[in-house]
């Protein structure tokens with residue numbers, strides 16, 4: 263895991279509890295300095311999910327086989343697309359984690 267600045271340092275974000283969260287390296291690198299993205303369903307530009315102020319389960323759900331994250335809102339869908347949260351590498355890893363009983367997480 264790496265530390266992500268929710269509001270990027272390059273755009274004036276500070277290093278504080280409210281502005282930093284843990285992110286996997288893939289999500290962190292795809293997020294880069296983005297703060298918003300397009301919901302491909304509605305075309306709307308929306309803020310990315312903020313894990314400090316928003317509830318994961320309000321914006322995301324696991325697919326039935328738990329290998330894919332499904333967006334429940336424009337914020338969820340835009341974040342999944344921007345961070346490529348269902349890229350082939352992570353979907354393959356999740357399918358192995360499901361078999362091992364490590365996934366999906368029970369704490370949200």
Ligand SMILES: [Zn+2]
Nearest residue numbers: 285286288289
């Ligand atoms: Zn990730």
